[in-house]
Structures are given as C-alpha cells and as structure tokens.
Amino acid sequence: MTSPRHVVTRRAALAGAGALAATAALRPSLAPAAAPLARPIPSTGEQIPAVGLGTWITFNVGEDRTLRDECAAVMEAFFAGGGRMIDSSPMYGSAQPAVGYGLRKLGRPDALFSAEKVWTSSGRDGAAQIEATRRFWDVPRFDLLQVHNLLAWEAHLETLRAMKERGALRYVGITTSEGRRHSELETILASTPLDFVQLTYNPLDREVERRLLPLARERGVAVIVNRPFRQGRLTEALEGEPLPGFAAELGATTWAQLILKFIVAHPAVTCAIPATTSVAHVRENLAAASGPLPDEAMRARIAAHIADL
Amino acid sequence: MSEWWTYRPSDFLLFSPRVYERLIEAHNAALWPFQPVGVLLGLILLVAVWRGRDGEARLALAGLGVIAAWVGWSFLGQRYAAINWAAGYAEVGFAVEAVALVAAGVVLRAPLATSNALRRATAILLIAVAVVAYPLLSSLGDRSLASAETFAFMPEPTAIATLGALATLRRRLALALGLVPLAWCLYAGMTLWTLGDAVAAAPLGAAALFLATLALGGRSRQVSGERLRSR
Numbered sequence: 001m002t003s004p005r006h007v008v009t010r011r012a013a014l015a016g017a018g019a020l021a022a023t024a025a026l027r028p029s030l031a032p033a034a035a036p037l038a039r040p041i042p043s044t045g046e047q048i049p050a051v052g053l054g055t056w057i058t059f060n061v062g063e064d065r066t067l068r069d070e071c072a073a074v075m076e077a078f079f080a081g082g083g084r085m086i087d088s089s090p091m092y093g094s095a096q097p098a099v100g101y102g103l104r105k106l107g108r109p110d111a112l113f114s115a116e117k118v119w120t121s122s123g124r125d126g127a128a129q130i131e132a133t134r135r136f137w138d139v140p141r142f143d144l145l146q147v148h149n150l151l152a153w154e155a156h157l158e159t160l161r162a163m164k165e166r167g168a169l170r171y172v173g174i175t176t177s178e179g180r181r182h183s184e185l186e187t188i189l190a191s192t193p194l195d196f197v198q199l200t201y202n203p204l205d206r207e208v209e210r211r212l213l214p215l216a217r218e219r220g221v222a223v224i225v226n227r228p229f230r231q232g233r234l235t236e237a238l239e240g241e242p243l244p245g246f247a248a249e250l251g252a253t254t255w256a257q258l259i260l261k262f263i264v265a266h267p268a269v270t271c272a273i274p275a276t277t278s279v280a281h282v283r284e285n286l287a288a289a290s291g292p293l294p295d296e297a298m299r300a301r302i303a304a305h306i307a308d309l
Numbered sequence: 310m311s312e313w314w315t316y317r318p319s320d321f322l323l324f325s326p327r328v329y330e331r332l333i334e335a336h337n338a339a340l341w342p343f344q345p346v347g348v349l350l351g352l353i354l355l356v357a358v359w360r361g362r363d364g365e366a367r368l369a370l371a372g373l374g375v376i377a378a379w380v381g382w383s384f385l386g387q388r389y390a391a392i393n394w395a396a397g398y399a400e401v402g403f404a405v406e407a408v409a410l411v412a413a414g415v416v417l418r419a420p421l422a423t424s425n426a427l428r429r430a431t432a433i434l435l436i437a438v439a440v441v442a443y444p445l446l447s448s449l450g451d452r453s454l455a456s457a458e459t460f461a462f463m464p465e466p467t468a469i470a471t472l473g474a475l476a477t478l479r480r481r482l483a484l485a486l487g488l489v490p491l492a493w494c495l496y497a498g499m500t501l502w503t504l505g506d507a508v509a510a511a512p513l514g515a516a517a518l519f520l521a522t523l524a525l526g527g528r529s530r531q532v533s534g535e536r537l538r539s540r
C-alpha cells in the first residue's frame with residue numbers, strides 16, 4: 001500500500017488487514033465488498049468493526065409502521081456494509097422494540113453484536129429490566145450489557161458479572177456521556193474489571209484523551225465512543241464548510257467521515273456508534289472505517305481545523 | 310446528583326419532530342371525525358363560563374374532569390407513552406386531575422362565576438385560544454393540517470382551557486386544581502420549544518397568564534349567575 005505521509009499508521013494498517021481476514025473467515029457470506037476496519041476487544045481478542053450503530057432518538061419511532069420499516073432499512077444497510085454492533089437502552093423510549101422489529105424483519109442476522117444497557121436506580125430492578133429488554137430484542141442473550149450513566153453501578157455490575165459467569169452474557173460494561181462524572185468513571189476503571197467502557201469523544205470533546213482513554217488502554221478495556229457528531233450538531237455546523245485538502249488523502253469525502261476517522265484512529269478506541277435515520281448516512285459512516293486512517297499528527301490537524309471553524 | 314446542572318432541556322428530548330408529528334397524525338386519524346365534537350364541547354365550556362350559571366358551571370367543571378381522564382388515557386397513555394416514558398407519569402397526573410375536577414363540580418356552588426374582571430377576561434381568552442386558535446396554531450409552519458391539535462383530544466389545548474376555567478376560582482383552589490394542567494403546560498412548552506415548534510409559546514404563555522392573573526387579579530368573589538347577569 002502506498003500511503004501519503006501522516007495517513008496510515010502501521011498499527012491501523014495491520015489491524016485493518018487482520019480484521020479483513022477475520023471477518024472473511026468468520027462470516028464469508030456476510031463479508032461486504034470493502035469490510036470496515038475491525039478492532040479486537042482486549043478481554044477476548046474478538047474482532048469488532050470500528051463503526052457501530054446507535055439508536056438514541058433515531059429509533060424511537062413508537063408503533064409507526066412506516067418509520068419502523070425505515071429503521072429496519074438502516075439496519076439492513078448497516079449489516080450489508082459489514083456493521084455488527086447495535087447499541088440501545090431502556091432509556092430510549094421505543095428504540096428497543098424498533099430494533100427487535102428490524103432484527104425479525106431481517107431474519108436475525110448472525111453478524112449482530114447486541115449492546116444494551118441497564119438503567120434503573122434500584123439494583124433489585126436490574127434483572128427484570130434486562131429480561132424485558134431481551135424480550136424486545138428477542139435474542140437468547142446479549143453480547144454486551146452496560147450500566148447506563150453509572151446509575152446504581154455497583155449493584156448492577158454485580159448482576160452483570162453473575163450473568164456473565166453463568167453464560168447469560170458475554171461482556172460487561174459501563175457508560176457515561178458528554179464528559180459527565182469522569183473522575184468517578186476513572187476510579188471505577190482503575191479498580192473494577194470491565195470489558196467495555198462507553199464515553200463521548202470527538203474532535204471537539206477531547207477531555208478523555210488525557211486520562212480515560214490511556215487508562216482504558218492500560219487496563220485492557222474496549223472503548224465505545226458515543227455522540228461522535230454531538231448528536232448531529234457538529235455535522236450540521238460543518239455543513240457547507242469546504243473539507244480541508246488533507247481529507248482526500250484519507251479518502252474522507254464528508255465531514256462525518258473525517259470525524260469518524262479521527263475518532264477510530266485513536267489507539268484506545270474500539271468503535272464509534274453514530275446514530276442515523278438515513279441509509280445513505282449509515283453507508284457513509286461504515287465506509288469511514290475502511291481505507292486510510294490518520295496518524296497522530298494528522299489527527300491533531302483535523303481537531304485543530306474543526307476547532308478553528 | 311452533582312452533574313444535574315450540565316443537562317439542557319434537549320438532553321431530555323427522546324424523539325424527533327417528525328416522529329411526534331406523525332404520532333399526532335395517527336391519533337387524529339384514529340379518532341376522526343370526532344374532533345369537531347371537541348370544538349363544540351369547548352364552545353359550550355366558553356358559554357358556561359360566560360354565563361356563570363350554577364348548574365351549567367358545575368357540569369362544565371365535572372366535564373373538564375371527564376375530558377382530562379379521556380385525554381390522559383387515550384393520548385398520553387395509549388400513544389405518547391410509546392415514545393416518551395414521561396407521558397406514563399403524566400397520565401397518572403391527568404387521572405388525579407380528573408377526579409379532583411369532578412369532585413369540584415359536585416361540591417362547589419356556582420364555580421365559574423366571578424365578579425373579578427381580569428379573571429373573567431383571562432378565563433374567556435384562554436378557553437377561546439385553546440378551543441378555536443390552538444388547532445390552527447398547532448398546524449402552522451412546518452406542521453401538517455392532519456396534526457392539528459384539538460381541545461378534548463390533545464393535552465395542550467385541554468390543559469390551557471382547564472387553566473382558563475380555573476382562573477375564575479378562589480386563588481388557593483385555582484392553584485391546587487391547576488397544578489397538573491400548569492405542570493403539563495410548562496413541560497409541553499419546553500418539549501415543543503426543544504422540538505423547534507413555535508406553538509410552544511401557547512402553553513407557556515397560558516401558564517404565565519394564569520399565574521399572573523391569580524397574582525394580580527385580586528380575590529375572586531364568587532357571585533351567583535343571577536347577580537352576574539343583572540349587572
């Protein structure tokens with residue numbers, strides 16, 4: 001591969017090649033034309049595509065059949081593009097039944113990596129909520145369950161660990177967003193065994209670079225990045241601004257792709273989970289995880305350029 | 310929790326404007342063609358407040374209670390709760406309001422008749438806005454006519470009209486019975502505001518006018534319908 005300066009890090013290139021081989025070997029029938037870059041989950045080495053799918057707001061469509069079909073179309077394009085991780089929460093209104101609807105409609109794609117949350121202030125209610133969530137998705141078990149926003153985290157982590165031990169769950173995680181309760185999260189990360197942590201990171205919200213991302217890496221915890229586009233405000237604000245020349249070197253044709261490349265190129269990040277209602281956007285987002293990724297110097301340029309705008 | 314100050318109203322918005330508009334359209338379609346009956350009931354409420362006759366006014370107050378129960382169950386519980394879990398709590402609030410309004414209708418003497426001009430003007434203005442203007446206001450701008458919100462079918466116009474009727478009551482009673490519609494107007498106003506819908510001004514303005522009227526309007530001396538008409 002001939003790569004322009006500042007573009008492909010050796011690690012990213014290796015990870016990308018490994019991921020291609022891994023996804024092709026695992027699921028030959030589902031391997032898309034250009035499989036997205038995959039990253040290993042540190043606790044097991046399992047590969048996971050670096051772009052997933054969020055469901056906050058976008059999948060909360062109630063019983064509206066037309067809108068549920070639109071969500072299913074987004075999921076279809078997501079799986080067709082090599083995506084795996086779908087993230088939701090009991091907090092997201094009717095997003096969970098909308099995901100369940102899509103999964104049934106698509107004939108339960110094998111590629112699915114189900115990421116859910118437990119969100120209730122009482123530890124005692126956790127198990128019942130998880131079971132209700134499981135019925136919405138209609139899956140035998142979840143791949144990942146996360147304690148949403150650190151709510152009653154001690155009690156819920158106990159429940160999740162017990163589930164994992166008896167094989168009812170594969171991975172355990174915890175989430176926060178928009179920079180909230182970072183010092184508490186740091187303490188938890190440093191002291192508690194976890195498979196995943198979910199937090200907000202993008203070219204404008206970079207506080208996690210100082211402590212949380214290095215700590216997650218050191219502790220072997222996979223990192224899921226939420227709100228890559230600041231819930232769409234960032235992509236909206238950049239709309240109409242010309243892309244910098246160096247975007248072409250990275251193969252990024254839109255701001256969304258440049259932002260995603262910035263995020264997933266961070267060595268501690270496992271995947272980003274942008275949410276969308278649009279088939280075109282889900283394709284665009286997945287495509288950001290293939291092709292060249294920026295190295296550290298280029299990442300700094302992207303962040304500086306966006307901050308200047 | 311110490312991080313509460315970092316939240317904005319938009320952090321609590323769970324759905325998009327498009328989803329909300331389609332939800333109202335579906336609700337309207339399911340209940341069409343009964344919406345004009347809601348407008349008619351609203352006009353009857355207006356007449357009852359205008360005339361202030363004992364029997365009519367008590368019936369109107371109790372009727373508002375029945376409408377609160379119906380709107381709470383049919384829209385908040387059966388529709389809105391699907392996309393907004395807060396609507397499930399609001400449904401309970403509307404049920405409590407329903408019982409309170411029916412009880413007030415049974416117990417109070419000539420409830421909607423007031424000698425206070427400001428209170429009377431506020432009552433008539435709020436009810437007129439809720440019944441006549443709100444369906445038009447809510448379908449202006451980007452919204453479709455099919456998503457027009459009518460009194461006795463949707464919570465905002467129902468809450469605004471209820472505040473109107475309650476503006477005629479003694480201050481403490483008005484506040485106690487107005488707690489749920491007031492809270493709803495504030496919550497719905499914030500929600501519409503974050504959705505970018507200018508109709509947010511109506512519930513927020515109604516809540517402000519109701520409170521200002523209670524604060525400035527002096528005492529509401531209840532008068533019998535006969536005395537009111539003879540002046």
Ligand SMILES: NC(=O)c1ccc[n+]([C@@H]2O[C@H](COP(=O)([O-])OP(=O)(O)OC[C@H]3O[C@@H](n4cnc5c(N)ncnc54)[C@H](OP(=O)(O)O)[C@@H]3O)[C@@H](O)[C@H]2O)c1
Pocket residue numbers: 053054055056057058087088148149175176177198225226227228229230231232233235256257273274275276277278280281282284285
């Ligand atoms: N505490 C927590 O656990 C927590 C908190 C926040 C978020 N999350 C998770 O993280 C996910 C992502 O965060 P988010 O949904 O808040 O925000 P986000 O992913 O940063 O932004 C979503 C918005 O970006 C737009 N978008 C997506 N792809 C685009 C593209 N290619 N070009 C232009 N615009 C695009 C979407 O609009 P269109 O529909 O038009 O594409 C949508 O409005 C959530 O859905 C949720 O699953 C978790």
